Amino acid sequence: MPIEILMPALSPTMTEGKLLKWHKNEGDAVASGDVMAEIETDKATMEVEAVEEGKLGKILVAEGTDNVAVNAPIALLLEDGEDASALDAAPLATAPAPATAPAPAAETAAAPEAAPAPATSAPAPAETEWDGPSVTLTVREALRDAMAEEMRRDPDVFLMGEEVAQYQGAYKISQGLLEEFGAKRVIDTPITEHGFAGVGVGAAFYGLKPIVEFMTFNFAMQAVDHIVNSAAKTRYMSGGQVSSPIVFRGPNGAAARVAAQHSQCYASWYMHLPGLKVVAPWSAADAKGLLKSAIRDPNPVVFLENEVMYGQSFEVPDTDDWTVPIGKAKIVRPGKDVTIAAFSIMVGKALEAAEALAAEGIEAEVIDLRSLRPLDTATIVDSVKKTNRLVFAEEGWPSAGVGAEIAALMMEHAFDWLDAPVKRVCGADVPMPYAANLEKLALPQATNIAEAAKQVCYAK
Amino acid sequence: MLEIRRFEEKAGQMYGMGLIGGFCHLYIGQEAVVIGMQAAVTDRDTVLTSYRDHGHMLARGMDPKGVMAELTGRRGGYSKGKGGSMHMFSQEKGFYGGHGIVAAQVPIGTGIAFAHKYKDENAVCLTYLGDGAINQGQVYESFNMAALWQLPVVYVIENNKYAMGTSIERGSARTDLYHRGHAYGIPGAQVDGMDVVAVKKAGELAVAHARSGKGPYILEMHTYRYRGHSMSDPAKYRTKEEVQKVRQERDPIERLRGVLLDEAGVEEAKLKDIDRKVKAIVTEAAEFAQHSPEPDASELYTDVYA
Numbered sequence: 001m002p003i004e005i006l007m008p009a010l011s012p013t014m015t016e017g018k019l020l021k022w023h024k025n026e027g028d029a030v031a032s033g034d035v036m037a038e039i040e041t042d043k044a045t046m047e048v049e050a051v052e053e054g055k056l057g058k059i060l061v062a063e064g065t066d067n068v069a070v071n072a073p074i075a076l077l078l079e080d081g082e083d084a085s086a087l088d089a090a091p092l093a094t095a096p097a098p099a100t101a102p103a104p105a106a107e108t109a110a111a112p113e114a115a116p117a118p119a120t121s122a123p124a125p126a127e128t129e130w131d132g133p134s135v136t137l138t139v140r141e142a143l144r145d146a147m148a149e150e151m152r153r154d155p156d157v158f159l160m161g162e163e164v165a166q167y168q169g170a171y172k173i174s175q176g177l178l179e180e181f182g183a184k185r186v187i188d189t190p191i192t193e194h195g196f197a198g199v200g201v202g203a204a205f206y207g208l209k210p211i212v213e214f215m216t217f218n219f220a221m222q223a224v225d226h227i228v229n230s231a232a233k234t235r236y237m238s239g240g241q242v243s244s245p246i247v248f249r250g251p252n253g254a255a256a257r258v259a260a261q262h263s264q265c266y267a268s269w270y271m272h273l274p275g276l277k278v279v280a281p282w283s284a285a286d287a288k289g290l291l292k293s294a295i296r297d298p299n300p301v302v303f304l305e306n307e308v309m310y311g312q313s314f315e316v317p318d319t320d321d322w323t324v325p326i327g328k329a330k331i332v333r334p335g336k337d338v339t340i341a342a343f344s345i346m347v348g349k350a351l352e353a354a355e356a357l358a359a360e361g362i363e364a365e366v367i368d369l370r371s372l373r374p375l376d377t378a379t380i381v382d383s384v385k386k387t388n389r390l391v392f393a394e395e396g397w398p399s400a401g402v403g404a405e406i407a408a409l410m411m412e413h414a415f416d417w418l419d420a421p422v423k424r425v426c427g428a429d430v431p432m433p434y435a436a437n438l439e440k441l442a443l444p445q446a447t448n449i450a451e452a453a454k455q456v457c458y459a460k
Numbered sequence: 461m462l463e464i465r466r467f468e469e470k471a472g473q474m475y476g477m478g479l480i481g482g483f484c485h486l487y488i489g490q491e492a493v494v495i496g497m498q499a500a501v502t503d504r505d506t507v508l509t510s511y512r513d514h515g516h517m518l519a520r521g522m523d524p525k526g527v528m529a530e531l532t533g534r535r536g537g538y539s540k541g542k543g544g545s546m547h548m549f550s551q552e553k554g555f556y557g558g559h560g561i562v563a564a565q566v567p568i569g570t571g572i573a574f575a576h577k578y579k580d581e582n583a584v585c586l587t588y589l590g591d592g593a594i595n596q597g598q599v600y601e602s603f604n605m606a607a608l609w610q611l612p613v614v615y616v617i618e619n620n621k622y623a624m625g626t627s628i629e630r631g632s633a634r635t636d637l638y639h640r641g642h643a644y645g646i647p648g649a650q651v652d653g654m655d656v657v658a659v660k661k662a663g664e665l666a667v668a669h670a671r672s673g674k675g676p677y678i679l680e681m682h683t684y685r686y687r688g689h690s691m692s693d694p695a696k697y698r699t700k701e702e703v704q705k706v707r708q709e710r711d712p713i714e715r716l717r718g719v720l721l722d723e724a725g726v727e728e729a730k731l732k733d734i735d736r737k738v739k740a741i742v743t744e745a746a747e748f749a750q751h752s753p754e755p756d757a758s759e760l761y762t763d764v765y766a
């Protein structure tokens with residue numbers, strides 16, 4: 001039986017092409033690797049090599065023919081010992097019609113429509129209330145304690161980053177860790193974010209549980225390929241075989257007077273990505289409990305801290321086994337008139353705004369999102385069903401920001417309960433200025449939040 | 461080597477039939493590199509590479525059926541059809557990808573070597589990269605850390621002369637790549653990557669160096685790919701004569717065949733027998749890959765999170 005030579009697909013998008021030229025004539029001997037013909041695709045002119053040996057029995061598509069469909073027979077190859085009479089037996093009827101060139105993805109292309117959107121449908125994990133003794137800790141101390149406790153608990157946990165060991169942390173988060181755990185587990189890296197983020201991901205692929213500290217998340221832009229393409233996507237790409245149990249942590253957002261390249265909130269960037277978890281705590285208790293959960297989590301977690309918060313003190317449960325589930329928001333102040341949702345440093349400003357509003361007779365409910373992916377949409381929706389109004393506050397820019405996502409979710413899940421449009425309070429849409437007065441203008445303040453709350457309450 | 465050659469020829473053919481989609485980077489011509497290196501390591505060692513990864517997986521002992529079914533995007537593939545040609549893994553065989561971003565595998569491999577050392581396993585990570593990847597900054601970040609921390613990693617540069625369509629002369633200020641670790645004190649050697657025996661010998665030296673705790677080692681393999689960068693490459697950046705000359709004079713399979721017949725006294729019939737066996741393995745893989753079902757629609761949302 002002669003072998004059919006089919007019109008090959010020569011690019012990811014090719015469905016048909018022009019048979020430009022035959023390099024072999026009928027009757028010619030063909031060896032594997034011989035150039036058979038030239039074909040013009042949508043991208044280029046390509047040579048087609050023979051993959052089987054034999055003799056070119058018959059050319060079915062003449063050179064110069066346009067619009068030859070992929071997989072249409074273009075010639076017949078006679079195998080060893082066959083003569084031309086075998087050509088009559090060739091099953092030409094089985095040749096696929098031009099339109100049926102297989103496009104592997106086409107059949108399943110409709111699936112996403114019916115799909116759940118994972119970022120919005122996180123099951124709310126159980127959270128235990130702490131009624132035992134507590135201790136006053138700064139956010140800085142809480143983060144350190146979380147790492148130290150997890151490193152004591154699991155020898156596979158280690159910390160790497162710039163100045164985390166001998167210098168005790170650029171922001172003193174890793175104070176005392178080198179002394180307790182030694183240089184094997186508390187590792188000073190060169191200034192090489194792209195490289196050490198990748199090294200961390202490799203170690204995580206192999207089963208270690210790295211905590212990678214970025215001195216600030218501004219510098220993580222150097223490493224973003226490994227966070228996105230290596231850490232977040234590999235579990236999916238490997239069909240569930242290879243996970244990245246890694247934490248990327250460090251200060252995010254504006255500090256004070258460090259200008260544009262050192263003052264940016266990256267929350268919405270990382271929140272965009274399936275495969276990543278993203279947390280951004282405000283209080284020391286949540287910082288500790290969430291960091292411990294992040295270290296134990298088998299997925300890559302981006303842990304966004306805030307430099308301004310490091311020195312602030314909170315009551316923290318006095319135990320070495322305090323964890324806070326990732327994916328659960330927290331109502332930090334109950335209220336009935338308007339919901340104010342925020343994360344990280346803006347929670348404090350939201351509470352400040354709520355105090356001011358209370359003085360004017362408006363009771364605001366303040367929600368600390370704590371986790372951005374998965375996002376606890378249910379807690380926000382439940383609150384909006386009660387207050388019928390939502391203000392969202394963030395340091396980041398408005399365009400495609402966290403608030404934009406929250407506003408869309410309210411359209412989808414709480415439209416009928418809203419008595420006013422969702423109002424966003426965001427960072428000014430400019431690179432961060434250096435001058436003190438301009439910087440203050442660029443960052444959302446408690447007064448801006450209170451003002452927005454009054455607007456959605458239609459209060460003067 | 462023959463299994464890789466025939467597998468890749470079949471993959472090219474199946475791509476032409478529309479059974480394999482997207483990008484498909486064939487390894488034809490470079491077979492001696494992975495086979496020689498595999499002969500220099502053990503099962504506890506680890507391997508990872510870029511997107512031209514089919515040969516590395518077969519050399520590692522991964523099932524050709526699972527690799528081919530991943531190329532066709534079927535549920536029997538190593539990544540259940542969700543990774544494709546460039547993204548496959550086998551923890552069982554110590555293969556850590558299959559990475560689609562040029563040079564991203566270099567710090568990752570360095571990190572796996574870090575884990576080998578952390579766990580005190582006496583294992584070595586072979587991290588493959590090409591003559592294109594060698595110009596990425598993260599390669600040198602990795603070299604620095606690997607040398608600084610004395611990590612058990614062997615960087616195998618597969619210098620096939622072309623970074624996609626850019627010849628090494630047009631992309632690299634210096635075209636000999638084995639000394640690229642010189643600034644970090646990493647020893648390097650140039651190897652005829654078309655000679656499987658030479659690769660094995662050089663590989664054994666490099667692996668022994670890394671395993672003994674002396675840190676990283678660089679091997680520059682002079683090799684050549686016969687096919688285009690990917691399936692849609694018309695290869696206008698080099699002459700047909702150039703390709704033909706390498707095929708005729710340096711082909712790794714033909715060279716080994718010559719050694720076996722002329723020097724080792726192996727009989728022609730034995731080689732024919734290998735031919736037959738390899739053909740059967742590849743045919744079986746292709747059959748499996750065409751008949752394994754596509755992944756279930758429910759797989760769309762699995763494996764995103766652990």
